[in-house]
Amino acid sequence: MFGLRTKSGARRRPLPEPPRWWIEYGIGASRRPDRVHTGVCRITRRGRPATRESVLEVLRTVPSAIACPLCRPDSELGLLDS
Numbered sequence: 001m002f003g004l005r006t007k008s009g010a011r012r013r014p015l016p017e018p019p020r021w022w023i024e025y026g027i028g029a030s031r032r033p034d035r036v037h038t039g040v041c042r043i044t045r046r047g048r049p050a051t052r053e054s055v056l057e058v059l060r061t062v063p064s065a066i067a068c069p070l071c072r073p074d075s076e077l078g079l080l081d082s
Contacts, residue, residue, distance in 0.1 A: 021036065021054075023035075034066075036058055
């Protein structure tokens with residue numbers, strides 16, 4: 001509430017909120033989008049924060065890109081039938 005304290009008693013700022021969406025890129029020269037994640041998924045740290053629109057575009061236009069099977073961003077985006 002008032003910030004966290006370190007061992008020395010100094011206050012430190014709370015961590016920023018994670019991004020809502022995350023795009024993971026492959027390794028190598030092409031560095032194409034590989035997977036998309038929700039912002040809270042911690043399967044990988046290799047990627048960049050993204051907007052909802054850019055995640056949707058990657059899932060629709062990059063045939064090799066998949067939605068993370070752990071955090072299921074496709075479900076949260078409403079891309080799956082119920």
